[in-house]
Amino acid sequence: MHNHHNGLKTATLFSAFLVILLLIGGGLAQYTGSSSFIWLFGIIGLGTTFWSYWNSDQIAIRAMRAEEVSEAQAPGMYRVVRELSSSRAGQPMPRLYISPTDSPNAFATGRDPQHAAVCCTQGILRLLDERELRGVLGHELMHVYNRDILTGSIATAMATVIAMVAQVVTFGSYGRGRNNQGGGIGVLLAALLAPLAASLIQLAISRTREFDADEDGSRLTGDPLALASALDKIEAGVQRRPLPQTPQLRNASHLMIANPFGGVAQLFSTHPPTEQRIARLEELAAQGPGQLPG
Numbered sequence: 001m002h003n004h005h006n007g008l009k010t011a012t013l014f015s016a017f018l019v020i021l022l023l024i025g026g027g028l029a030q031y032t033g034s035s036s037f038i039w040l041f042g043i044i045g046l047g048t049t050f051w052s053y054w055n056s057d058q059i060a061i062r063a064m065r066a067e068e069v070s071e072a073q074a075p076g077m078y079r080v081v082r083e084l085s086s087s088r089a090g091q092p093m094p095r096l097y098i099s100p101t102d103s104p105n106a107f108a109t110g111r112d113p114q115h116a117a118v119c120c121t122q123g124i125l126r127l128l129d130e131r132e133l134r135g136v137l138g139h140e141l142m143h144v145y146n147r148d149i150l151t152g153s154i155a156t157a158m159a160t161v162i163a164m165v166a167q168v169v170t171f172g173s174y175g176r177g178r179n180n181q182g183g184g185i186g187v188l189l190a191a192l193l194a195p196l197a198a199s200l201i202q203l204a205i206s207r208t209r210e211f212d213a214d215e216d217g218s219r220l221t222g223d224p225l226a227l228a229s230a231l232d233k234i235e236a237g238v239q240r241r242p243l244p245q246t247p248q249l250r251n252a253s254h255l256m257i258a259n260p261f262g263g264v265a266q267l268f269s270t271h272p273p274t275e276q277r278i279a280r281l282e283e284l285a286a287q288g289p290g291q292l293p294g
Contacts, residue, residue, distance in 0.1 A: 060109045060255050063248040066097035066119045074098060077125070080134045081118060084141055088220055091145060094118050098125070104237035107255040108140035109149055116144045127237050128230050135227030136234075136257055139217035143255075146216065148209045207272040210257075214277055218284055228281040234258045235274040 025040065071078040077096055085091045094108070094116035104124035110116035118140055120133075128136065143149065218224035235258060242262030243249050253260050254270040 054111060060107060060252040061097055061117060061119060063246075063252040064097075064099035064101065064107075064119060064121070066099040069096055069098050074125075076130055076133070077120060077137075080130065080137050081141070084134070084138055084220055089141065089145060091141075092116070094141070094144070096120075098122060101241075101243065102126075103241040103243050103260060104128075104234045105243075105256045105258055105260050106136050106140055107252070107257065108143045109255055110144060111149060112147075113144055116141075123237060123241060124234065127233055131223065131226045132230035132233065134221055135217065135223060136230050138221040139213045139227055139257060142213045142216040142220060143209070146209075146212060148213065149255075151209060207270070210271055210277065211280065214281060215284060218281060224281040224284040228278045228285075231258065231274050231277055231281075238262045 021044070029036075069077070074096060077098075081096060082093055085093055091113045094110065094113070095118070097117055097119035099105075099119055099121045101121045102123040103121060104127045106118070106120045106124050108116060108118045118137065120136075124136065125133070214224075214227060218227055221227070238258055238260060239262045243253075243260040245261055249260065256271075258274065259271045
């Protein structure tokens with residue numbers, strides 16, 4: 001496992017989130033003459049982030065209609081996850097779930113290794129052989145061990161809250177028709193540009209997390225080409241069977257190993273292009289066994 005400075009990334013992201021909210025709140029405070037907006041938006045940001053992080057496992061599991069499975073129901077999945085989590089990583093065994101969808105995907109969630117959950121769809125279990133599934137599960141476990149769930153929770157909360165605040169500000173500013181037109185225009189511009197800034201920050205963080213989990217997961221399994229092969233199959237499978245873009249699934253999509261919607265422009269995808277991920281994994285494999293655990 002490498003140090004990807006995840007603590008610094010999380011602190012930077014959270015700071016950017018609060019700064020954007022406070023800027024909007026400050027603009028509204030100047031526009032309306034009330035400083036309560038600064039405190040209100042700060043509290044909203046903190047509360048939403050904490051709730052999203054603390055309930056991250058159940059939010060994604062409910063969105064995918066997943067059910068917890070026993071070892072008797074999924075012996076292969078249990079065997080692989082136990083080997084990777086307990087034997088190789090020295091971490092607690094997470095809860096395992098299966099989602100009843102044919103679209104191939106997987107995700108891990110939970111606020112720490114003691115409260116982790118790993119979910120595979122029925123589609124991915126049918127599509128991949130055990131070696132490829134091991135590569136996928138190694139990737140997902142590293143999201144938990146790298147504390148990516150906190151980072152993802154902040155990013156998702158940031159994009160959601162700022163979009164909501166921007167809508168309120170926009171409609172409220174138009175509806176007031178105040179004389180302070182200069183201040184009103186400034187608030188409107190901030191409200192319109194803030195969601196774009198939040199989305200770009202979220203996309204940058206999400207893509208970095210995927211590359212890091214690819215690398216660390218491959219080091220955990222010792223087999224980067226297994227994950228490369230799995231990603232190639234998953235990409236084709238998602239294009240054939242994309243998930244519907246419901247609000248619940250959009251909020252959980254950043255957790256999944258591949259963009260679950262298919263056909264989405266790469267510029268606005270929470271995942272880096274699959275061909276780039278595969279190329280990086282092939283480069284890692286070419287470095288030789290000395291760079292990977294035995």
